[in-house]
Amino acid sequence: MSFYHFARTVVKIVLKPKYKVKALGTENIPTEGPVIICSNHISNYDPPIVGITCPRPIQFMAKEELFKNKIFAFILNNVNAFPIKRGMKDRNALRKGLEVLKEGNVLGLFPEGTRSKNGEIKKGLAGAGFFALKSKATVIPCAIVGSYKSKEPLMVIYGKPVDLEPLRDNKSSAQEVTDTIMNEIKKIKENH
Template sequence: MSFYRFAKTVVKLVLKPKYKVIGKGLENIPKEGPVIICSNHISNYDPPIVGITCPRPIHFMAKEELFKNKIFGFILKKVNTIVLKRGASDRTALKKGLEVLKDGNVLGLFPEGTRSKTGELKKGLAGAGFFALRSKATVIPCAIVGNYQSKEPLMVIFGKPVEMDILRENKASAQKVTDTIMNEIKMIKENH
């Protein structure tokens, strides 16, 4: 058993019952090939919650500050996390993200770049659009709906793929693509 699968099993046993996690739209995630999952960001628990819900292993990007704790940093590396230096264009992280997609794997992104303390969607950063335009990946919008403090179930909803062909044909900018993805996430949230 891989460390990722072991960690996913442990996290699922702890977090799924605690937050009554329900996954929806899993059929929208291709079983193989490159995929970018773009989700809203409301808590530090979002990466593991999306990770335990998705049927495929996800390579998340995480700010380098999280790797400073040696034990936590070791675990993050073992579960395919890519170190991201915030505040500047991190070419190494961009290259690693594109390699993940080129190898036919799943890249997990939180386009807002940081958690929303109110739960309201913030403007997404152009990075998500960059990866979508520079790869042939299927882009799946994902919405975490609910509240970690609530007694109601926390839903992780994977939407239908974003129509990238039209955006590519129209030579859309990375920011325009990110805005389109964020709009899809917003619609999923509003419909649930």
């Protein structure tokens, strides 16, 4: 068993019952080929929660500061996360993200770049649109609905793939593509 699968099993045992995690729409995630999962961001627990509900292993971008702690760095490196410098163009992280997709894997992104303090979905950064335009990946919008404090189940809902063809045809900017993805995430959240 790989460290990723071991960690996923441990997280599933601990977090799934604690937050009554329910996943919907996992059938929308292609079983093979490059995929970008774009989710809203409400808690530090979001990456492991998305990780345990997605049927395929995900490689997340994580803020560089998390890699400064040796224990966190060990765990993150072994679950295939990679660092990104926030607030600037990080060419290494962009290259690494494209490489993940080129290899036919799943890239996990939180386009807002940071957690939403009030649970409202904020404007996404252009990075998600960049990866969508520069790769042949299927983009799956994901909404985490609920609260980590409530007694209600925490829902992780995967939407249908975002249709990027009209955006590509119109030569849309990376920001416009991100805005479209964020609108899809908002729609999923509003419908649940």
